[in-house]
Each structure stands twice: as C-alpha cells, then as structure tokens.
Amino acid sequence: MRQLIIKRLLQAIPLLFFVSIVCFGLIKLAPGDPVLSFITPNMHAEDIERIRHNLGLDQPAYVQYWRWLQECLSGNLGYSLVNHQPVLDQIVDRLPATAGLMGISIALAVLLAIPLGLIAGANRNRWLDKLINLVAYIGISIPLFWLAILLIYYFAIKLHWLPSMGMRTIGKNSAGDVIKHGxxxxxxxxFGFLAGYLRYIRSGTIGQLKEEYVQIQYAFGSKKSTVLFRHVMKHVLLPIITLLGLSMGELVTGALVTETVFSWPGIGSLGMTAVRGMDYPVIMGITLMSALLLILGNLLADILYGIADPRIKSGEVTS
Structure with missing residues (x-):
C-alpha cells in the first residue's frame, strides 16, 4: 500500500504540470482581455499599455506561464488581476463554504441512494422500481440551475420560508441561520448527485442478485432484507467508492452555476467571477487545486477499495 501511495504521488507531478499547461493555453485562446476592467473612457493609450505592462500581460505567453510556474513552485499562486489579493488566500477563505455545502450534499445523496438503489434493484420492473427510476431520470435530465430557480420562486418568494441567496443574514451569526440559507x-x-448514484447502485444490485452466494443465503433461510442490506450492499458500494473519489475535485470547484444562482460565497462563485473578469491567476489556482484534490481522491478511493474488499491487493488496484 505504501508503494501505491508513493507511486501515485509521483505520477501526480507530471499530471498537474500537464493540466496547468492545458488550462493556461485555453485561457490565452479564450476571447477577452483582463485589462478592459481597468480602462476608463478618458484613459490614453499610453496608460493602457502601462497597465498591461504592470500586469505582465505584454510578455509572450510562454514567459507569462514560466513566471506563474516559478511562483507556484514557491507556494505562491499569484495575485488576482481584479482585486490584487493573493489567490491562495481567496481560495482558502472560500473553501470552507464550498466544502461544507458539497460535502453535506454528497453525504446526503449517498445515504439516500443506498437504500433506494437497493430497493429498486430488488424490485426490478415493478412499480416501486419504476417510481425510483423516474426520480433518477428527472434528476439526470433537468438542469440544476432551472431547479434552483424553481425552488427560489416557490420557497423563498412565494412562501417566504427560506432565504433565496447568501450564506448569512446581515446582523446574524448563528449556525441555525447558516443552515437555513444552505x-x-x-x-x-x-438531487443532482442522487440521480447518478441511484443508477449505479440499482445496476449493481441487479447484477449481484444473480450471483450464487445470494442463492446460497436464501437456501440457508435468510430473509430478503438481510441478504440485500448485509451481503449485496457490500459489493454494490465498491463502485460508489470510485464515484466519491472522483467527487473530491468538486469540493474545490463546487457547483459553479448553483453557487452563482444562490450567491453562495464559495469557490464556485469565485470561479465564475474570475471567468467573467478574465482573472487568469484565480482561474489557474482553482483549476490546479481541483486537479490536485481529484488525484488525491482517486488515491483515497484505491485505498478504500482495498479496505472494503481484502481480496484486492494494493498492487492490482486500478483507478
């Protein structure tokens, strides 16, 4: 297991380097100019060029990338071109809001998907399976921003039960107020995560119910619920471990559109603001942190795979 961890960490170095090159290249190819946010109607061309020089945007792309890489290797992700604040400080400040929101959402989705997926798979093609499948199809099909707007209209505007935006009410600093906003x-x-997890668990349950060990348990007189939740569930959860590992990157990026719709002060809304303002250092910092967490999530999934199924040897684990 130790060799696996060391191997994956070493593999992460060239992968992060490749991700940074691709991201930087895409940013440079994108239309727009961050200098435009500093320009006023009465500004002269010399002043505009001076701003471009001070921001380092008058240098060739490879020079800009090399300077950013040098700063990054020293632990500095640079400064925002818009608000001139350190990128790392902005990410760290907003990370708890996004991690809390995404972590709770993923945990609730898994807790709901496990029993619902098992029940759907055990009742294949029956009305209960069709009902659960309908919920999953709706979750996969509808855009989350559209669902967010509907919930805001109904629960915040029409019923006045819940706040429509932000993380806290001005003048209040209690946990209950944060929960209410969240x-x-x-x-x-x-709902978005639940739809995907349901499909995986249902499919895995249908496949596991055809295995011989299930028939043996029935032959020994085990109840259907016992077989389903004690034996089948262990095997069905293995693919979910992989999905959770892949979700680690989203703890940084969050749901960009969802956070923007609800004005949630997380990294997702920070990323949207950076994209609109062509704030290269912030975009690069968020992308790099997301890629790093995704790599660590895959490594964690491999470790949990070996713990969940002792038959899997660390040298044979594949991502």
Whole structure:
C-alpha cells in the first residue's frame, strides 16, 4: 500500500504540470482581455499599455506561464488581476463554504441512494422500481440551475420560508441561520448527485442478485432484507467508492452555476467571477487545486477499495 501511495504521488507531478499547461493555453485562446476592467473612457493609450505592462500581460505567453510556474513552485499562486489579493488566500477563505455545502450534499445523496438503489434493484420492473427510476431520470435530465430557480420562486418568494441567496443574514451569526440559507442549494446539489448514484447502485444490485452466494443465503433461510442490506450492499458500494473519489475535485470547484444562482460565497462563485473578469491567476489556482484534490481522491478511493474488499491487493488496484 505504501508503494501505491508513493507511486501515485509521483505520477501526480507530471499530471498537474500537464493540466496547468492545458488550462493556461485555453485561457490565452479564450476571447477577452483582463485589462478592459481597468480602462476608463478618458484613459490614453499610453496608460493602457502601462497597465498591461504592470500586469505582465505584454510578455509572450510562454514567459507569462514560466513566471506563474516559478511562483507556484514557491507556494505562491499569484495575485488576482481584479482585486490584487493573493489567490491562495481567496481560495482558502472560500473553501470552507464550498466544502461544507458539497460535502453535506454528497453525504446526503449517498445515504439516500443506498437504500433506494437497493430497493429498486430488488424490485426490478415493478412499480416501486419504476417510481425510483423516474426520480433518477428527472434528476439526470433537468438542469440544476432551472431547479434552483424553481425552488427560489416557490420557497423563498412565494412562501417566504427560506432565504433565496447568501450564506448569512446581515446582523446574524448563528449556525441555525447558516443552515437555513444552505437548505435550498444543498437540496439542489443532493438531487443532482442522487440521480447518478441511484443508477449505479440499482445496476449493481441487479447484477449481484444473480450471483450464487445470494442463492446460497436464501437456501440457508435468510430473509430478503438481510441478504440485500448485509451481503449485496457490500459489493454494490465498491463502485460508489470510485464515484466519491472522483467527487473530491468538486469540493474545490463546487457547483459553479448553483453557487452563482444562490450567491453562495464559495469557490464556485469565485470561479465564475474570475471567468467573467478574465482573472487568469484565480482561474489557474482553482483549476490546479481541483486537479490536485481529484488525484488525491482517486488515491483515497484505491485505498478504500482495498479496505472494503481484502481480496484486492494494493498492487492490482486500478483507478
């Protein structure tokens, strides 16, 4: 297991380097100019060029990338071109809001998907399976931003039960107020994750119920619920471990559109603001942090795979 961890960490170095090159190239190819956010109607061309020089945008792309890479290797992700604040500080400040929202949403989705997926798979093609499948298809099909707007209209505007935006009410600093603000965005994200997890668990349950060990358990007189939740569930959860590992990257990026719709002060809304302002250092910093967490999530999934199924040897684990 130690060799696996060391091998994956060493593989992460060239992968992160490749991700940074691709991201930087795409940013440079994208239309727009960050200098435009500093220009005023009465500004002269010399002043504009001076701003471009001070921001380092008058240098060739490879020179800009090399300077950014040098700063990054020293632990500095640079400064925002818009607000001139350190990129790392902005990410760290907003990370708890996104991690909390995404973490709770993913946890709720898994807790709901496990029993629902098992029940759907055990009742294949029956009305209960069709009902659960309908919920999953709706979750996969509808855009989350559209669902978010509907929830805001109904629960915030029409019923006045929940706040429509932000993380806290001005003048209040209580956990209950944060929870109240997080109900709507958490519901939207949980519904989105739930749809995907349901399909995986249902498919795995159908496949496991055809295995011989299930028939042996029935022959020994085990109840259907016992076989389903004690034996089948262990095998069905293995693919979910992989999905959770892949979800680690989303703890940084969050749901960009969902956070923007609800004005949630997380990294997702920070990323959207950076994209609109062509804030290269912030975009690069968020992308790099997301890629790093995704790599660590895959490594964690491999480790959990070996713990969940002792038959899997660390040298044979594949991502």
């Amino acid at each position: 109900i709507l965005p958490c519901t939207v994200l949980t």
